[in-house]
Amino acid sequence: MSTTNPPLPGFDVDPRAFRHLADAQVGVELDTGDMILNLGPQHPATHGTLRLVVRLDGERVIAADPVIGYMHRGYEKLAEFRTYPQITTLINRIDWLSSFANEVPFIDAAEQLMDVKAPPRAQYIRTILTELSRIATFVLFLGEMGLQVGALTPAFYGFRDREHILNLIEAATGGRFHPNFNRIGGLKDDLPWGWINETRTAMKTIFDACDVFEDLVAGNEIFEARTRSIGIIPPELGAAYGVSGSNLRASGVDWDLRRDAKPYLVYPELDFKVWTHPDGDSFARYWVRLQETRESARMVLQMLDQMPAGPIMAKVPRIIKVPEGEAWVETENPLGQMGYYVISKGATGPFRVKIRSASFSNVSILPWLLRGVFVPDVITILASLYFILGDIDR
Amino acid sequence: MMGSLSLALEIGWGTTLAIKTIFILMIVPLTALILGYVFLLKMMSHMQSRLGPMDPGGFHGWFQLVGDGIKFIQKEDIIPGEADRRVFAIAPAIVVISTFLVFLVIPAGPDIVVKDLNVGVFYALAVSSLSVIGVLMAGWASANKFSLLGALRAAAQLIAYELPLLLAVVGVVIQCGTMSLQGIVAFQSTGSIFGWSGIGFPLILTQFIGFTLFLIASQAELTQTPFDMPVAESELVAGYMVEYTGFRFLFFFIGEFGTAFAFSAIAATLYLGGWALPASWGISLGVMRFLGPLVLFAKIMAVSFLMFWVRFTYPRLREDQLQALAWKFLIPIALVNILLTGVFKVAF
Amino acid sequence: MKKPKLPGVIGGLGITFKTMLKPAVTVQYPHEREDPPTRARGVIALKEENCTVCMLCGRSCPDWCIYIEGHKEKRPPRREGGRDRTVSVLDRFDIDYALCMYCGICVEVCPFDALFWSPDYEYSESNIAKLLHDKRKLGEWMEGVPEPEPLEIGAEVKK
Numbered sequence: 046m047s048t049t050n051p052p053l054p055g056f057d058v059d060p061r062a063f064r065h066l067a068d069a070q071v072g073v074e075l076d077t078g079d080m081i082l083n084l085g086p087q088h089p090a091t092h093g094t095l096r097l098v099v100r101l102d103g104e105r106v107i108a109a110d111p112v113i114g115y116m117h118r119g120y121e122k123l124a125e126f127r128t129y130p131q132i133t134t135l136i137n138r139i140d141w142l143s144s145f146a147n148e149v150p151f152i153d154a155a156e157q158l159m160d161v162k163a164p165p166r167a168q169y170i171r172t173i174l175t176e177l178s179r180i181a182t183f184v185l186f187l188g189e190m191g192l193q194v195g196a197l198t199p200a201f202y203g204f205r206d207r208e209h210i211l212n213l214i215e216a217a218t219g220g221r222f223h224p225n226f227n228r229i230g231g232l233k234d235d236l237p238w239g240w241i242n243e244t245r246t247a248m249k250t251i252f253d254a255c256d257v258f259e260d261l262v263a264g265n266e267i268f269e270a271r272t273r274s275i276g277i278i279p280p281e282l283g284a285a286y287g288v289s290g291s292n293l294r295a296s297g298v299d300w301d302l303r304r305d306a307k308p309y310l311v312y313p314e315l316d317f318k319v320w321t322h323p324d325g326d327s328f329a330r331y332w333v334r335l336q337e338t339r340e341s342a343r344m345v346l347q348m349l350d351q352m353p354a355g356p357i358m359a360k361v362p363r364i365i366k367v368p369e370g371e372a373w374v375e376t377e378n379p380l381g382q383m384g385y386y387v388i389s390k391g392a393t394g395p396f397r398v399k400i401r402s403a404s405f406s407n408v409s410i411l412p413w414l415l416r417g418v419f420v421p422d423v424i425t426i427l428a429s430l431y432f433i434l435g436d437i438d439r
Numbered sequence: 440m441m442g443s444l445s446l447a448l449e450i451g452w453g454t455t456l457a458i459k460t461i462f463i464l465m466i467v468p469l470t471a472l473i474l475g476y477v478f479l480l481k482m483m484s485h486m487q488s489r490l491g492p493m494d495p496g497g498f499h500g501w502f503q504l505v506g507d508g509i510k511f512i513q514k515e516d517i518i519p520g521e522a523d524r525r526v527f528a529i530a531p532a533i534v535v536i537s538t539f540l541v542f543l544v545i546p547a548g549p550d551i552v553v554k555d556l557n558v559g560v561f562y563a564l565a566v567s568s569l570s571v572i573g574v575l576m577a578g579w580a581s582a583n584k585f586s587l588l589g590a591l592r593a594a595a596q597l598i599a600y601e602l603p604l605l606l607a608v609v610g611v612v613i614q615c616g617t618m619s620l621q622g623i624v625a626f627q628s629t630g631s632i633f634g635w636s637g638i639g640f641p642l643i644l645t646q647f648i649g650f651t652l653f654l655i656a657s658q659a660e661l662t663q664t665p666f667d668m669p670v671a672e673s674e675l676v677a678g679y680m681v682e683y684t685g686f687r688f689l690f691f692f693i694g695e696f697g698t699a700f701a702f703s704a705i706a707a708t709l710y711l712g713g714w715a716l717p718a719s720w721g722i723s724l725g726v727m728r729f730l731g732p733l734v735l736f737a738k739i740m741a742v743s744f745l746m747f748w749v750r751f752t753y754p755r756l757r758e759d760q761l762q763a764l765a766w767k768f769l770i771p772i773a774l775v776n777i778l779l780t781g782v783f784k785v786a787f
Numbered sequence: 788m789k790k791p792k793l794p795g796v797i798g799g800l801g802i803t804f805k806t807m808l809k810p811a812v813t814v815q816y817p818h819e820r821e822d823p824p825t826r827a828r829g830v831i832a833l834k835e836e837n838c839t840v841c842m843l844c845g846r847s848c849p850d851w852c853i854y855i856e857g858h859k860e861k862r863p864p865r866r867e868g869g870r871d872r873t874v875s876v877l878d879r880f881d882i883d884y885a886l887c888m889y890c891g892i893c894v895e896v897c898p899f900d901a902l903f904w905s906p907d908y909e910y911s912e913s914n915i916a917k918l919l920h921d922k923r924k925l926g927e928w929m930e931g932v933p934e935p936e937p938l939e940i941g942a943e944v945k946k
Contacts, residue, residue: 080584082585104758127849128847130847130892130895130896131847131848131849131890131892132849134849134888134890134892135849135888166941166942191754194754194755195664195665195667195671195753195754195755196664196751196752196753196754196755197483197487197664197751198483198486198487198751198752198803198806201487201488201489202487202488202806205488205812208812212824215823215824215826215827216824216825216826217826218826219824219826219827219828219891219904220827220828220889223888223889223890225890225891233891233895234826235938235939235942236938236939236942237824237825237826237936237937237938237939238936238937238938238939239939240939241939241940257802260798260799260801260802261752261798261799261802261803262754262799264795264798264799265753265754265795265796265799266795266796267665267753267754267755267756267796268754269795270756270757270760271754271755271756271757271760352941353941354940354941354942355941357942419757419759421668421757421758422757482807484811485806485807485808485811486803486804486806486807487806488806488809488811488812488813489811489812489813490811490813490815493815748800748803748804749800751803752799752800752802752803753796753799
């Protein structure tokens with residue numbers, strides 16, 4: 046890529062100068078100054094089909110370009126031809142680890158347009174399930190970041206402890222990964238018998254699991270040596286790039302949509318702490334998510350105590366036609382800030398749905414963040430940012 | 440040397456050589472198998488709350504590695520088009536040969552040793568570092584730039600950690616006054632601690648720093664976590680073994696686990712007393728000819744347990760952190776260990 | 788490289804050692820089975836006598852994986868002297884499980900309670916074309932449909 050090309054006839058500016066680094070041929074000449082490394086779409090470290098083309102000078106990265114789109118499934122186009130319940134089913138699959146949390150802002154937007162409020166019990170159950178999916182996502186993160194850094198065992202502990210949450214979600218909704226439980230106006234079903242006690246037991250397991258991760262991974266000096274001062278995101282730059290969620294909170298920015306933005310679900314009635322860390326490096330991101338897991342478990346226990354009795358579905362007509370209007374709802378998803386902009390023209394399905402996904406913006410900081418780091422640190426940084434490809438590509 | 444095979448038979452020199460050769464050739468893959476099964480498949484699985492292979496062979500999956508070996512052998516032998524064919528083929532052989540050569544001096548009983556050299560320890564450590572050449576050859580011959588880089592890193596790591604390994608062993612040699620492994624075993628078995636000879640004098644008591652250094656350095660020599668950056672570069676790039684498939688990869692695998700067994704055996708012999716039980720227990724030599732291998736095996740399992748326990752728990756160090764650990768930290772400690780050992784040896 | 792503090796690395800070793808001593812949490816699948824909860828969305832079963840070929844399920848499927856064909860027949864009147872009844876008869880009710888997303892919209896939307904969830908999950912095939920199951924097979928799965936379980940405290944009691 047660093048060779049000079051003769052100018053093409055008929056062009057003032059060589060169009061090849063604007064070629065994206067991603068189009069570079071990855072060659073195996075033994076004598077180049079810079080080497081181009083293709084962390085290809087299939088790679089154990091990139092959580093899916095992210096392609097990262099880095100240009101290396103020996104061990105250090107000079108430039109990095111993420112190439113996304115290998116998993117583009119066309120959600121926004123699909124949503125133009127489907128009804129609201131059908132879209133609820135599809136958007137489970139955007140961020141497949143915390144699938145319940147994807148449905149909530151969309152249903153919230155539809156309910157705003159219909160001017161319908163779900164009954165309090167439904168709101169509580171929705172919040173509990175959202176926090177449960179947050180715990181599930183984060184427990185997996187705590188395990189698999191250890192795996193990316195080299196420790197084999199935490200990954201298994203992550204999957205093992207996540208099973209408790211998935212069993213709870215399956216008992217309530219019927220699906221472990223894709224609950225498809227929200228409906229406009231409330232929820233599909235109420236909880237089964239004994240679910241509240243099982244959830245309390247599961248939360249105790251989660252507290253123990255967090256202690257294990259703290260001892261095994263966060264307290265390990267080798268892990269600290271691998272993650273401290275690696276991949277520091279300055280707070281203003283992070284906010285400018287649109288990084289959100291735990292990544293931004295780990296840089297010291299005290300911003301959490303559950304507390305700061307337009308109130309949604311039952312978060313105004315809950316008493317919870319927003320965790321930040323001043324450092325902004327990979328260790329801070331790990332630490333913040335660890336504390337947030339514990340905080341979510343505490344919130345779930347609070348909500349189980351406070352949950353009111355009552356119906357779980359408001360009065361909505363059989364065939365739902367959402368009146369004309371536009372609504373924008375954004376929520377604090379486990380991966381960051383997720384938003385839906387729903388334009389309705391009065392039909393049974395929306396006219397247009399625009400999805401603002403968290404990982405898309407989180408990944409946009411990679412070209413800046415990866416300059417000058419060592420090659421093993423690239424893996425650490427990718428692991429600590431915690432993006433999901435379905436969320437990036439939609 | 441092997442005249443007394445305790446069968447009261449007159450065995451000629453040629454037959455003895457043949458028996459020893461066949462024995463060693465069989466032992467090394469077998470040890471690789473045992474270590475691989477017990478620690479890699481079963482212990483790692485239980486540490487991860489799962490069971491590991493259970494079906495192959497019916498009883499807790501003991502046949503799994505044998506089946507894997509058969510699978511590797513029957514694979515197509517792929518050599519990259521631009522690779523240097525002869526070097527490519529020889530490289531895994533060199534790695535395995537160095538493993539075989541280490542087994543020559545490890546004693547398993549009063550006279551169950553292939554050859555008890557006067558410079559046994561020196562020979563064992565020298566020969567085990569032959570594998571570095573094999574790694575470099577593998578990386579170079581693969582005609583793959585990333586493979587070459589991985590091999591260079593691996594070689595740098597292996598060479599860096601040779602020094603703490605050797606210096607740790609120097610402490611043992613100073614204390615025992617001999618480099619012969621049988622001599623070291625005898626020293627520990629017949630020794631006494633301040634006059635009490637209840638457990639002999641296992642050198643781990645005074646050489647605990649050396650033991651720790653030896654374990655850390657051998658962990659790095661085997662490129663096991665936390666020092667497996669050359670191999671787990673398969674996160675990012677593939678390591679020096681990437682172009683190897685089939686039985687060539689099997690050689691690397693046997694080399695890795697066989698060397699793990701060999702290093703554990705050396706550690707058990709140098710620090711824990713090897714095949715010997717304390718002489719004060721009064722067990723006759725004849726019994727020790729049968730008991731010795733079992734005792735040694737138990738001690739090897741204990742040391743390997745430590746090595747693999749660390750392997751499955753810790754994340755890996757970055758290459759520069761790894762080198763800093765060796766040069767700035769382990770080697771000064773090893774030198775201090777030698778100094779203290781020398782001082783105390785003269786003083787007491 | 789700072790001098791390592793002992794407790795951190797040693798604590799980690801302690802955790803893996805303790806986990807090694809505890810029993811494994813895995814279920815040896817072919818020999819032991821784990822039963823999914825009652826509401827688990829395993830497979831869709833069809834109760835043919837309830838179906839009136841209203842096609843609501845086929846229309847509301849996000850993937851359009853339900854293929855329904857029916858025809859109308861004339862039946863004798865229930866009472867003497869009345870008109871002939873027209874009854875819809877189901878000819879074909881196929882669900883293509885290769886397309887099905889297991890979302891449950893069809894089950895929920897059916898006004899006559901002809902579709903049910905069953906927690907059965909062992910119906911994999913070696914050929915993707917064999918995943919198109921007809922109403923006979925869907926009817927067989929009705930045996931696995933569990934009783935709906937009681938709801939949690941505080942739920943509204945429906946009549």
